Amino acid sequence: MSEKKKRRHLLRTIILTILTAAVVYTLYANFTKDKHEKIAVGDQAPDFVLMDMEGNKHKLSDYKGKGVFLNFWATWCKPCEREMPYMDNQYQAFQKQGVEILAVNVGQPEFSIKKFVEKYDLTFPILKDSNKDVMGVYDIYNLPATILINPEGKIVEIIEGELPEEKIIAMMESIKP
Structure with a gap:
């Protein structure tokens, strides 16, 4: 050869x-x-740990005993921008009643998030999901998306899309301890 x-x-x-x-x-x-099951109403909410804008760790399971309004958002999302002030209004009203808001920003630079938070003077915890890992665990594809979690840690409702303030009030009432 x-x-x-x-x-x-x-x-x-x-x-x-x-x-x-x-x-x-x-x-x-x-x-x-792994055969990743899609989350559904009635499931135990998957636990996660994310950092907020001040560098504090937030672990979902630490909020057991409280209702959690888990919101996924981004600064470029116009519906997110419109609902954030409503969410902050209701956070002020419901926080003392045992309802927490955890707003998870998905994959954006800290500078952009900070400008957005300052513009709307938001007071609830803004968590950073830089790699979109938590977004993936919760099967979130459209923003905004909100997951209601009751005090026992079970998913009560999954909503995609913008929320008017009246709906936010009703949702927070539904997860009060």
Whole structure:
């Protein structure tokens, strides 16, 4: 066999080996990945730990015994922008009654978040989901999205889209301890 044919044969063997390894890896990854169930009303809310704008850690399970209004948002989202002042109004009214708001910003730089918070003078905790990990766990694809969690840590309601203030009031009433 000539030198040229040997090189061609070697190159084809290498390419075939790489393609076979890629197919085997893809099949392995698909068959062994965790079967992530979509969250639903009645499920225990998946726990998470995120940092707020001041560097404090917030662990969802630490809020057991309180109602949690978990909101996913971004600064570029116009419906988010419109509902945030309503959320802050109701946070002022319901915080003393055992209802917390955790507003999870998804994947934005701290500078943008800070400007937004200052513009609307928001007082509830703003958490940073820089890698969108929590967003993924909660199967959030559209913003804004709100998950109501009762004092026992169970999901009561899942809402996508903008919320008027009257709806926010009713939602907070529904998760009061």
